[in-house]
Amino acid sequence: MADDQPKVGSSPGEAWANDPLRALLAHLAGPRARTLTELARTIGAEAGLVEQMLDVLARGGYVREIELCGANARACAGCSQASLCHLMRHGRVWTLTSKGSRAAAAD
């Protein structure tokens, strides 16, 4: 879909050569959820590197990792099954912060 396309580097090589972090922010500003594998293919890097890029963006306050489930997750406070969370294989989830939204909009 046209509205889902990032503004920076649409082709894999181009996205990485230009600015992979800005390309990631542009993808996150879109309305649809994406998987790491999907993004890695779009940017032209391996999924592990994209995960590392998200950690860098999180360190800069551009994205936030969401605690899906776990003893420390606020959402699970008081849940009788919180102790099971470490057994559940949810995978990591990130979302854009206000700072990230501003940065994506500025591009």
Next chain:
Amino acid sequence: MNATAVTADTAVRTATIALVGQPNVGKSTVFNMLTGLNQHVGNWPGKTVERRTGTFEHRGVRVDIIDLPGTYCLTAASPEERITRDYIIQNRPDVVIAVLNASSLERNLYLVTELLALPAPLVIGLNMVDVARDEGFEIEPRVLSAAIGVPVIAMTASRGQGVRELIDAAVDIVQQGPSQEPSRPEIREDHREVMAQLLDLVGPYVPAAYPPDWITLKLLEGDEEITTLMRAALPAEVQTQVQALLRRHEDALIAVATGRYDWIRRMTRAALKRPRAGHITLTLRLDSVATHPFGGLVVLAVVLALVFGLTYTVGAPLQGWLADRLLGTIAAWAGRLLAGGPSWLSGLVIDGILGGVGTVLTFLPILVIFFAAMGFLEDVGYMARAAYVMDRFMHALGLHGKSFIPLFLGFGCNVPAIMGTRMIESARGRLLTIMLAPLVPCTARLAVLTVLAPAFFPEDPTLATWLLTGLPLVVLALGGALVSRVAIRPDDAAFIMELPLYHVPNARTIAILVWVRILAFLKKAGTIILVFSVFVWLLATLPHGDIETSYLAAAGRFLAPAGSLMGLDWRLVVALLASFIAKENSVATLGVLYGVGENTGALVDVLRANLSAASGLAFLVAQMLFIPCVAAVAAVRQETGSWRWALINVAALAVLAFVGGVVAYRLALLFL
């Protein structure tokens, strides 16, 4: 430097080597192979992080080797990162060996970009080349070595391959002296001037052990530890200038990281050939179907149908046996035991406790099968795919990104789903999600549905359960689309999900998942449901001991006109209302009101004999759309900060359940 003077090959007698790498790259395997029994394990001073040191001799050099903690990068975010970078800076080992996972080369090279900025010669051990080859990667170590300007040794440490060559390369550096001029990453071009300015400002004040370039980079990255260090070292006037410069370039972290990614891209351009398009892993192959926008929904529907089918095929006969034989035998035994006592006591035990909480407990086999099936899906890695597919579905209907994560939590329990909306920054999006969360069928609601569906749809309970599970989700999506267009417009921010690799499920993990959930259910049965069963029995017995003239019947008949539009008698209306305390109370209430303990028959049989399929369908539809339990309503009150929204939510869901029940009943009368 620890090495003594160097003149020729054999002049050096001792050296220190540090092993660095990400977790699980085989670093410890290399360490163990080199040191054998000559190793010492302790803790880093003041830390709970393990410190492993050892010694070995190679080509006449006595090597002290230290296995630094596994780390992905060298920020100050974790003790492992701080220990690794502080050790290299303060102790200046003769050689740093970076052990990399060849099958994840690009990510592993990020650590190398940081190591190259530190004052120590580097050797790269490219481990797991066999795994990389199996995954379709082709890596040229010599090309990579030429590009970076440091030795790169291909290894398969688990088989001992390449370890000797790795140490040869390190000892070469020790004996011949460090003469590396590696290619180092540079900050993105538009920030080079800023970096030069900052270096000019801080350079004269950098403490002796630290490389000024590295300090400058860390300040631009916003590294808290280095910022504190330099705040103490800089004169006030310079500090003000530095702060002003950093404030003007608060996006410098992106520039630094982008420079590193650009370096990784250039280094791997010629040295790394990715898997061909035809080389698709099993996970990718499965995901091409499981996460497909349409195919994924079909897979999800089939998976749910299989779960319900399995639950009924295996669990229902066991439940029937428990209800007929066990509960019946206990009720008969209790009747004999209490025959000489007051009638209220046998009524309380047989009709109240056994009829209520006893009936709920007979459904344990169904819940065990259901929880085991869901545990299997979680452990195999499918549930994350289900979440991803559902997000796409909801997006198509107008519900966006961040709402889905809390809604997904609602399948376990609505309370964490409502609390989880705190992650949504937009107040409107948050409110919309809170209002919709109670429509997600929680485990308790699903358990009630799973238990009662066979009573009204004996021919095909699987299909009925499947359709009734989908009903609130469709209503949720349609309601969300409508509300988001008319009243509350949520934000559009989406999210990125890491989908875990599929793996063979672990029986122990699934057993723990089932055990904890069953324990939680038993706890509820022994407390809330038990008390409520006794309460319902009391109201159904007082004042004359006849249910038809009881207080509960009077209250139920008051509501009967509304219930009659849905084809529900007063007992079903009361059972529906009872679910407000806890969803399972519906089953317990039906058990008490239909005298299951007294009749010594299974609840499903009693209901089937007393109610039509149309009434049963209306009851289940209303149950699936009804207001959530009291804990969830309290959570709505807490998270919206007002009783107004909590009451609007309760009223809206009550109306929705009523309308849904009426429509279902009328349609069922026409078609069933």
